[in-house]
Amino acid sequence: MAKTKEEYKDKKMMPKGQLESVGLGLTGACVAVVAIVVVALIFMVAQQGLTTFFADGIGFGSFITGQNWIPSDGRFGALPLIVGSFSVTLLSTLFTLPIALGSAIFVVEIQPGFGRKIFQPLVELLVGIPSVVYGLIGLTVVNAAMRSIFGAAAGTGAGILSGAIVLAVMILPTVTTLSIDALAAVPNAYREGSYALGCTRWQTVWHVVLKSAMPSLMTAVIMGMTRAFGETLAVQMVIGGVEKSMPAGLLDPAATLTTALTSGLSNATTGSVEYHALWSLGLILLAMSLFFILIIHLIGSKGAAKHD
Amino acid sequence: MSQDRVFEQSEHRSVQGVETEIEVKDFDLWYDNGGFQALKHINLDIPKSRCTAFIGPSGCGKTTLLRTFNRMCDFTEGVKTEGTLKFEGQQIFEMDANALRVRVGMVFQHPNPFPMSIRDNILYGPARMGKLSKEEGDEICERTLTEAALWDEVKDNLAKSGLALSGGQAQRLCIARALATEPEVLLMDEPTSALDPISTSIVEQLMVELAQEHTVVVVTHNMQQATRVADKTAFFYRGNLIESGPTVEVFSNPKEQRTQEYLSGRFS
Numbered sequence: 001m002a003k004t005k006e007e008y009k010d011k012k013m014m015p016k017g018q019l020e021s022v023g024l025g026l027t028g029a030c031v032a033v034v035a036i037v038v039v040a041l042i043f044m045v046a047q048q049g050l051t052t053f054f055a056d057g058i059g060f061g062s063f064i065t066g067q068n069w070i071p072s073d074g075r076f077g078a079l080p081l082i083v084g085s086f087s088v089t090l091l092s093t094l095f096t097l098p099i100a101l102g103s104a105i106f107v108v109e110i111q112p113g114f115g116r117k118i119f120q121p122l123v124e125l126l127v128g129i130p131s132v133v134y135g136l137i138g139l140t141v142v143n144a145a146m147r148s149i150f151g152a153a154a155g156t157g158a159g160i161l162s163g164a165i166v167l168a169v170m171i172l173p174t175v176t177t178l179s180i181d182a183l184a185a186v187p188n189a190y191r192e193g194s195y196a197l198g199c200t201r202w203q204t205v206w207h208v209v210l211k212s213a214m215p216s217l218m219t220a221v222i223m224g225m226t227r228a229f230g231e232t233l234a235v236q237m238v239i240g241g242v243e244k245s246m247p248a249g250l251l252d253p254a255a256t257l258t259t260a261l262t263s264g265l266s267n268a269t270t271g272s273v274e275y276h277a278l279w280s281l282g283l284i285l286l287a288m289s290l291f292f293i294l295i296i297h298l299i300g301s302k303g304a305a306k307h308d
Numbered sequence: 309m310s311q312d313r314v315f316e317q318s319e320h321r322s323v324q325g326v327e328t329e330i331e332v333k334d335f336d337l338w339y340d341n342g343g344f345q346a347l348k349h350i351n352l353d354i355p356k357s358r359c360t361a362f363i364g365p366s367g368c369g370k371t372t373l374l375r376t377f378n379r380m381c382d383f384t385e386g387v388k389t390e391g392t393l394k395f396e397g398q399q400i401f402e403m404d405a406n407a408l409r410v411r412v413g414m415v416f417q418h419p420n421p422f423p424m425s426i427r428d429n430i431l432y433g434p435a436r437m438g439k440l441s442k443e444e445g446d447e448i449c450e451r452t453l454t455e456a457a458l459w460d461e462v463k464d465n466l467a468k469s470g471l472a473l474s475g476g477q478a479q480r481l482c483i484a485r486a487l488a489t490e491p492e493v494l495l496m497d498e499p500t501s502a503l504d505p506i507s508t509s510i511v512e513q514l515m516v517e518l519a520q521e522h523t524v525v526v527v528t529h530n531m532q533q534a535t536r537v538a539d540k541t542a543f544f545y546r547g548n549l550i551e552s553g554p555t556v557e558v559f560s561n562p563k564e565q566r567t568q569e570y571l572s573g574r575f576s
């Protein structure tokens with residue numbers, strides 16, 4: 001039964017060689033599928049979204065700067081929606097950032113035991129709550145709070161401020177968790193170096209820890225902004241859904257790119273100008289998210305270059 | 309630094325009759341809330357403006373003792389101490405820790421420049437103590453970088469990141485950074501163990517020079533390094549101070565058998 005060395009080698013080598021090529025083929029196919037999906041997606045949104053400007057005769061400039069979104073009248077000014085999207089995004093980030101950063105500092109620098117075992121799991125629980133639940137809570141708690149704080153000025157309570165507050169709570173776990181990771185990744189040697197120079201804990205946190213974590217912290221913020229910018233359902237439930245004109249203040253009911261897209265879809269017939277205009281909103285959303293990702297990559301590569 | 313100056317300095321200076329900078333008396337230290345005793349009844353005088361070396365095998369407590377001198381041990385949970393530790397006659401554990409660390413600087417085993425410019429690294433300590441004018445900043449940079457033998461290499465590029473320096477340069481930057489708060493004592497924990505031979509010899513020369521005006525305490529794994537830089541040597545073994553004295557005496561005429569065995573390489 002003894003095999004020669006050659007035979008043994010052949011038997012062993014054949015399946016190995018096959019496995020190599022099967023593995024290569026399978027993983028390669030996966031990469032191809034992902035690449036095709038990404039390209040097809042971008043292509044489709046771009047094609048449909050650009051039809052508005054190239055086939056339907058609506059100027060890109062007037063689309064972006066027009067102040068009235070009244071599709072039934074054939075008026076497609078997306079500025080109120082763009083303003084709505086940006087104001088809820090920026091405001092919610094503004095609300096979230098200090099809280100996320102403060103708790104990250106507490107968790108990493110002050111009470112790591114409590115932070116890692118109790119606080120972080122608690123925060124991560126928030127990630128799993130569905131948008132509609134946030135919307136529901138926002139509708140009953142935040143909008144009511146707006147009414148009781150601002151009285152008649154708040155109207156029903158629905159508006160940009162309510163949307164921003166609900167979004168702030170929604171992005172809080174993302175920004176907090178990423179901030180915690182960012183601070184925890186700062187080498188302990190930096191802290192020791194700072195303490196050894198006679199610096200206090202707060203001097204160390206402020207001048208060394210936050211400074212060296214800055215690129216990662218910015219990534220955390222942008223991840224939060226990306227989420228806020230793209231969130232639809234919860235915002236729709238609390239923002240009031242007024243698309244037709246520019247909001248005059250933070251208490252004014254408004255709409256965002258995402259909420260207008262969702263609500264417009266029920267009335268638009270496929271192939272109509274209105275339908276294409278909704279795709280154009282989608283295109284703006286896509287461009288914005290690509291832009292956010294680009295910034296994250298720029299920060300990443302800059303940070304990497306610095307740490308070389 | 310000129311060659312003959314270095315030669316002159318590498319001769320060991322007397323440590324007898326020299327003022328004591330740090331006094332360690334019947335000092336014990338436990339980790340893990342008393343679960344493990346890392347230092348046992350240490351008695352040692354660190355002479356002022358001299359270089360003292362701590363030698364001994366790994367895990368014998370050299371770093372532990374060094375980190376009590378600037379209270380870096382405060383950051384380790386569960387540390388308990390007993391006995392006396394005095395810096396210039398004051399109880400170290402009764403001093404304000406931050407004020408103490410300004411006067412007792414430290415250089416670590418692995419160079420740890422901050423991720424900022426060379427200039428900001430140097431001025432990090434001074435800037436925390438008060439506002440600095442540009443001239444004061446320039447002056448501190450030039451003085452400390454010159455003292456750390458790095459000035460000529462970086463003077464045209466102080467805006468460069470401290471992380472972009474080579475290991476040896478980074479360690480000298482850390483020495484300059486420590487000197488910027490004008491400390492009286494400089495603690496160095498195996499400062500050359502991560503460096504190449506050329507950088508090592510530069511840093512060794514620095515230790516000798518710095519010990520003219522500072523009290524230098526260096527932990528070293530390398531016995532030859534102790535003979536080259538230290539005026540006084542203390543040999544530790546398993547948390548005990550076995551023997552201490554003038555470097556020449558400890559190396560040429562060790563009193564304890566443990567020391568003899570260690571020096572002759574019978575264990576390490």
Ligand SMILES: Nc1ncnc2c1ncn2[C@@H]1O[C@H](COP(=O)(O)OP(=O)(O)O)[C@@H](O)[C@H]1O
Pocket residue numbers: 339340344346364365366367368369370371372373384
């Ligand atoms: N943070 C700590 N917690 C518990 N034990 C420690 C800690 N740091 C050091 N030790 C122990 O104390 C002893 C002395 O350590 P160390 O002072 O670092 O030795 P050396 O610097 O001489 O190599 C070692 O046995 C080590 O395991």
Ligand SMILES: [Mg+2]
Pocket residue numbers: 367370371372527
């Ligand atoms: Mg050590």
